[in-house]
Amino acid sequence: MAHAAAASSCRSAPPEAAHPVALDLLAWYDRHRRSLPWRAKPGEKPDPYRVWLSEIMLQQTTVAAVKPYYERFLERFPTVASLARAPTEEVMQAWAGLGYYARARNLHSCAQAVTERNGGVFPSTEAELRTLPGIGAYTAAAIAAIAFDEPAAAVDGNVERVITRLFAIEEPLPAAKPAIRALVEPLVPRDRPGDFAQAIMDLGATICTPRRPACALCPWMQPCRARATGLQETFPRKLEKVQNPLRRGAAFVVIRSDDTVLLRTRPPKGLLGGMAEPPTSAWEIDYDPAQAILDAPLEARWQRKPGVVRHVFTHFPLELTVLTARISARTEAPEGMRWVARRDLANEALPGVMRKVLAHGLGELSPWKTSKTPPRQGASG
Ligand code: SF4
Incomplete structure (x- = not known):
């Protein structure tokens, strides 16, 4: 039902034969996945602490900016328990320069909650993760999918861009968010949901970029409705931002x-x-x-x-x-x-x-x- 409602906000429903499928994206990911310091290598088991830490750091911040902070942080606080034990000033000092400082305070509270409530073990479901400080809908889904292979739909700005283009969603953001989620959920495969979450993030970061997306290299080029009309760069539609005064x-x-x-x-x-x-x-x-x-x-x-x-x-x-x-x-x-x-x-x-x-x-x-x-x-x- 949710899928049908979401599709109604598109310019017109994509033809059945040209619907994007996860397998195409996963095949592309197997060849082109980014190597990131917090990402488990193929065959390796992801470490929930590293996945969580990177996801919190990456909120509102670029991969390039996060890398040195992530590495220094991990050296200083190698486990969730060591982070929980650290004085707040030490955590804030390690975070200084990364911005959005409420994240650092929540990160510290979250480490303490995981250590006190769960003996240092992260919960594995989206619902349980959401109860922890600083973990919102996207982060809970991303951790559940990447660290625990739960079939959760992690929808961030990159994913919104890919999906609004794939389905040529005319409704502007943020109103289009529920429709986007409803389109992502049925795409998430039961097999390899964690890789799917990372694959769609990589697609948005490296191919389906805000400017000049490299559509010729995209595994979803065929079913992409925006590309078919040549209007891909105009998605996602956005309401004009109100400029706050200086x-x-x-x-x-x-x-x-x-x-x-x-x-x-x-x-x-x-x-x-x-x-x-x-x-x-x-x-x-x-x-x-x-x-x-x-x-x-x-x-x-x-x-x-x-x-x-x-x-x-x-x-x-x-x-x-x-x-x-x-x-x-x-x-x-x-x-x-x-x-x-x-x-x-x-x-x-x-x-x-x-x-x-x-x-x-x-x-x-x-x-x-x-x-x-x-x-x-x-x-x-
Ligand atoms: S074909 Fe182009 S616009 Fe469409 S999803 Fe791929 S990169 Fe994005």
């Missing part, structure tokens, strides 16, 4: 003569919760950078750095003006702030945007590379 603010980089830098910790909940940062003003739509000095955390001879630090969060873009000051080693930290040795900055749980602020403010003294162009980052924090 917020502005000021960040204050203070260096003391004993080579320490002023930092504070953000409140545990909310944006960049629990992460470290140099003090900043509020971030507001009508913030006036000319008045930034009024928000400075202490009295000093403030100098405004040319350029700004830009960053795009999921819900709004941000532009920070950076003010710097050098002060005496006798200056005490304002309430709720602390002095951190410059050489130890790289060990602090600083999100990407705040590393850029410090790099911009400290210039040559920064532990991170600076660029001549004012930094601009992706949405990862």
Whole structure:
């Protein structure tokens, strides 16, 4: 029934003979599968801890960005029990730079739940996995399929793109999600569901890409309705995004003569919760950078750095003006702030945007590379 409802949202139902089948995709996967550090090799049993860790890291982040974090994380926390035992600050520090920090807090809570409730053994069903912190519908299905070979339909952005093209789904996202799921479910094979989940992810990542999909190499070229009309790049249909207004603010980089830098910790909940940062003003739509000095955390001879630090969060873009000051080693930290040795900055749980602020403010003294162009980052924090 669900399948029929989903098909009704397509331009017209694909002819019976040209329906995509899992076997074609699996045959392609056997030849072209990506080799990824968290992926079990053919014949190997997947490790649920590695599958879970990679799936959480890959949410909203690219494979290339995740690889070094994944490897370092695994070295530091080789088992779910070692991750559960680690202090929160250590987990946040290992995650710093990967963005979307609520994921790191949930990751830690999830490791603790798996260790306390199940003695370090991950549950194998989609329904049980969903009860764990930070595991939503997609992640539960992906872990169930990949780690435990459960016939679960894992539908992420890549899969949505492939399916909307295959069936030329006119309904825009996100409204089309139930229809997409209803089309994926009957495609999942009883045999090798884990490989199917990874195959469709690989197809979306390497062949059915957002721009210029390589349709000539696609195992589902024949049944693909969008390709037949030459309109593949126009799928998935999306509603026009409402542009959130730019917020502005000021960040204050203070260096003391004993080579320490002023930092504070953000409140545990909310944006960049629990992460470290140099003090900043509020971030507001009508913030006036000319008045930034009024928000400075202490009295000093403030100098405004040319350029700004830009960053795009999921819900709004941000532009920070950076003010710097050098002060005496006798200056005490304002309430709720602390002095951190410059050489130890790289060990602090600083999100990407705040590393850029410090790099911009400290210039040559920064532990991170600076660029001549004012930094601009992706949405990862
Ligand atoms: S034929 Fe092209 S558009 Fe259709 S699924 Fe394959 S790569 Fe995507």
